[in-house]
Amino acid sequence: MAVGKPREIDRPGAHTWRARLGRAAIIAVATAFAACLLVVPLCAVFAQALAKGWEAYFEAFGSSDTHAAIRLTLITALIVVPLNTIFGIAAAYAIARFEFRGKSVLTTLIELPFAVSPVISGLVYVLLFGAQGWFGVWLQEHDISIVFALPGIILATLFVTFPYVARELIPLLQILGAEEEEAAISLGAGPWMTFFRVTLPKIRWGVIYGVILCNARAMGEFGAVSVVSGHIRGLTTTMPLHVEILYNEYDFVGAFAVASLLSLLALLTLVIKTAIELRSGYRR
């Protein structure tokens, strides 16, 4: 949502030393807190990764398992993010524009992945598609593997990242209202043209914002993926899982090197997000 700059506090009495002191204290607390909790650990990641020099750092990326983990993470994100973007837009549009039975149920369902622990969402898929699961026998007979394979990882990631786009768009669509869409319809546009020419351009920054958050989570998801992946090295380990495996094997440089790559991706995401905010004036 577009929120203006905070109004400069300039009421009488706002410039006494006490008021200034109070203001400085609040800013100091917030900054110090962020520094201790966010910046220091992040620096520690890079420090640890580079502890044995650049050579060791780049060597850590040489292993084929690491390559596989990076590839798997990117494939998962490439499949999950577009799917959730489409579902998210559809769900948000349905909730913001239509009246239908079960609308409140759908609204609640969208929030469900936020409420449920990721471990549980992973377990659900094991329960459904695992060897002892409901469809397990049938799947085995047909030689289809979902759990401990790519499809399971994608399903679990889809589940966890489902809310990001939809939740971003629902309030946006509601605030924008339907007047421009009605104008397009009254001018003779069909539903698809109205959506792509009028609605989508209006919400595009919201969509991109949702996509970025969705992507960040898809790459970084640990809990749900950990349950369904089976930790098969070089096959079903995504980057976060790979970090854990390396760490457990006391390969600190390797673990932190991959972790630093993940952090870099996250930072890149933040940079893109900030760039969008600067360009579009879109702000949450």
Add this chain to the structure above:
Amino acid sequence: MSIQFERITKRYHNASVVNDLTLEIATGEFFVLLGPSGSGKSTLLRAVAGLTSIDEGRIHLHGRDVTHLPPRERGVGFVFQHYALFQNMTVADNIEFALRVRRMRAAERRRRRKELLKLVALEGYDDRLPSQLSGGQQQRVAVARALAHEPAVLLLDEPFGALDAKIRVELRRALREVQQRLGTTTILVTHDQEEAFALGDRIGVMHMGRLLETGRPEQLYRQPATRFVASFLGAANFVLGELTPDGLRIGAATLPHEGAEGASREGREVVAVIRPEELELAERKELLESEWIGDAVVREVSFSGATERVVVQLARDTGVRSAATDERQANERPVMEITRHAGERLGLRLAPGQNVSLGVRRAHVLPTPISSFVVAARSADSRTALLEAPLMQQLTRSMRARVTVLEGDFAANTEPPRVHHAGVVVVASGPGAIADVARLAAAGARRILCIPAAAGLPERVLVHCLSDAARSSTLGLLASVMRHLHVEATLVCLQARGASRAERAAAFRRMLDTRAALQAAHGLDVRTDVHIGELSGFTRELDTRGECALVVVGSDASPSELQNLLAEHFSVLFTADSRCPVLVAVEDRQRPAHTSHEQEPRTSVWSST
């Protein structure tokens, strides 16, 4: 006819927002739909564009039935209150949108865009974004965009609502010019009467989902048919006058009035509308150029540029009675509003507290059959119950009609109650009420409303005429009631079991005639339905269903005959636990004796609302 609305009804959650609306708009006409918010005017406009579907009725554009067509096949242009320009497109893209949809070639599109921008005086603004334009400019672009595909009908939904006063006036002129140049049939929705006057060839006033009146601005202003229209189109003083063979009597003044010769000797109570500019003030009554009403005291003087607004309160015993329920009108000294132009102001300077003489130049008599309400009760409890009955509350609030209360037990006095030429006399319904009705009719009451204690707000209104002679006045009463209750109307034809073919045909014809008469005289449309059986059976059925329906009975019978007729056909509605209010309209019998009432065929027509 360019646009035809045929009995349009639109409901939201079972409440009707547009109610049986019929209207025709001529080609090239600029029609303004005027009404307060929530009156259904925007819904009607959206229905023309196809942005809202309607539940019943038909819409024709240029003879083509478009009721079920999607918006793009209707060929209309729509201008929204908040412009609804596409924010992400330039002015040029906005205007060309409808042309792009229609796959027009780029060169052609460009030519048309230039034309339109010239038309709305925004040449050279092609590449601007809407956010770079002022509100007035944005609305001009919106108009150009709506006209791009050369629609036969232009629809504007409060287009100037979000603009400030000066730009509004400017845009109004521009819009009128564009409309006249192109000759596009236009409907504009607004709640601003000044805007309606400035723009409309014709104005239609809507209230509670109904089209109350249509007409040229001046005609509506000078000769409104309803209180609502009179007060919505500018300030108005409502007073009760008396129509006698000499003319219209208001206080000491008697004004000439058409149709006064036909009035009965005793006079008839009517509602007169006096516009503030039709009143005159002078130091003494000899100095008045118009008819003297009475003396008054100045209460308020306020200056508003070209005119001056004066509020005066009439002196005691002028005989002028207010027809409104306004709080400041509570006592017997009505308050009147006067506007004076600069010349008058120089002639006589006024200050609060000053004594003046009040004169009237012209007064308009509303054709409404309900001038005021008189509550006649037997006890204080019953009086409170009547005043607080939902039906009474709704009618008086919506009509803003005056309510007088008769003190004491009206039936206990040996002399008849003073209800002579009053408006509607309200009594409590119940077993004794039929006798009360006869007694009040004998005392001169012509409209008697019986409200049972259990009555809520009626869901329907049913009308029955006991004789043809009473039909037109009963329909007038029905029309007046319908305008102030949020209900739908159905005309039910009542046929005796085993009636002959000829009788049935006659009953049908009468039903259709009645519907046509209602439409012609009052502009109200109703649905039709047929019920087979006796009248008393119908009322019994109504009572058993326990629904709350207002029953309007018209008759020209004498009080004693009326008592018998009511007892014969309607007694179930006068039991202690009835839920149906009954409104009796008594007409003076004017015909010579030989066309006796008993020999006339009974009109078996019900109109249910």
